[in-house]
Amino acid sequence: MHFRTIYIFFITVIIFNSALAQKNSVATKKYSIQELSEDMKILEDILLAHHPSIRFYHPEEWYKNYFDTALVLPHSLNEKEFRMFLKKKLSQLHCGHSAVIPSRKYERYLKKKEFRAIPYYLSYYEPYFINIKGFGKSDTLLKPFDTIKTINQVPIFQIAEQFQPYLFVDGMHLLSQNEMLQKNLMFYYFANTDIDSVMLELNATSSPPKTLHTKTFKHLQNELWKMKSDTLMQKYGGKYYCGVYLDKNKKIFYMKIKAFSGISMKAFFRKTFKRLKHHQAQVLILDLRNNPGGKITQCLNLLSYLLPQKDSLFYETRIQKLEHKKYLSRKLEFRIINWFMKITKAKNKDIWIEPIKKNKSFSFNHTLYVITNCNTFSAANLVAVYLANKRPHTKIVGTVTSGAQWGSNAVSFLKLTLPNTKIRIIIPTFRIYHNLKHLSNPQKMQSVMPNIYPNYTPSDYFFKKDKALESIYFDLMNK
16 A cells, blocks of 8 residues: 555656646747748748738738748747747738737646736836836835836836837737737736846836835736726626616717627617617717727628718638648638628629618717727727718727728638647738728828827826716817
8 A cells, every 4th residue: 555655656746747847848848940940931921822911011022022031030949939029020911810829739838827927007108117006905015106217127118119019900000009008018028027026216216226026927907998987888788788878868878899799789789779769869979999899790780870871891812722721720711701702792803892781760870979999900990990981970089999991801810820839820811991992092001090089197097087988078068
């Protein structure tokens, strides 16, 4: 019995050490330049053959020269280093729907991995960090609104410059990246470091540097995105949407859409606009903040109640033949959608046409406010673009979206798994063009600019104020 106990103990230790070694090898394993070069060659071939951005932002030859010169490695890299290298280089695709994601092994490692951070919500106001509040009541070494100049003697603005190239957005607009950095830079920084303590230099002239020990976290939510208006979603809404009158006379209606998803959304829109017509509502506030998009059919259904007349949307794909098929998954999805386009959509040369219908029974033709921010993306950006350009009595409130006015790359996606590192690349297969013939090409490359731009201070984040809704109230009062 004693021998059996010792035997089990040693087997357990061996298995544990083996698992630990495997776990560490996933994070630390180096790939040779030859292995990485093979991966990059396949990636380059597939991007040049399939990606919708090629021949759109630049000619194909430009991208070929760029990949040949940019994707050159000086030494071997581990998976994380190689993944970050690719993300930075592929930002030249100007495509928010493209993504570089970890291998499955590394993803499993990340799910178990804890990360270290100081327990404070820091907002980036160039060139400093501003402390909003601590995670808990015991986190008091930093006071609210303390200004931080450096972390470990590195200026905060240099840390921001380091992470900006990794933030993929559509088009050429960088203001949305600035907002992402303002609210998330602290998380970007600590997710990519693993240190026990940091030295912070405060802006106060009489304040010496402070050394703060980091704490270990498994999951952490960013409180800087939360506002008091979020309680409306909890009280009057469901998983994807909510709707509530903001006045007793039922003339001002607030509609929050978290994502264009859910099987009941079409019925929700019909019921809502029927009620608005019955009560003769005069103001609709459409909140698209933090909406990553979703199904195009649902956002077009919403537009059918809001646009003054029927309109259209256009699709195009560059893919004639799939290259390196053995490294690609989701091929069947693309083939089905491509076939569906051919049999259901009208075609003009190489472009398919999607009609946007007009709902005459319950259309809303009065004052409309659309609230956006840097997390308004994809189908949500599509809605904001059409309403801003095609609908009278519409005001965009908030900050710029992460989308471009011309359209986006989306619809269906291929997943490329690189043969050596097993890193996965998400590649959209279609271009979606918005019907905006009146705009110049430089305008189309930009995002929708807000008519009302609320300026958030650190104090607003501390008290979870919704400055966008406040701005709408003041605008209505001025009328």
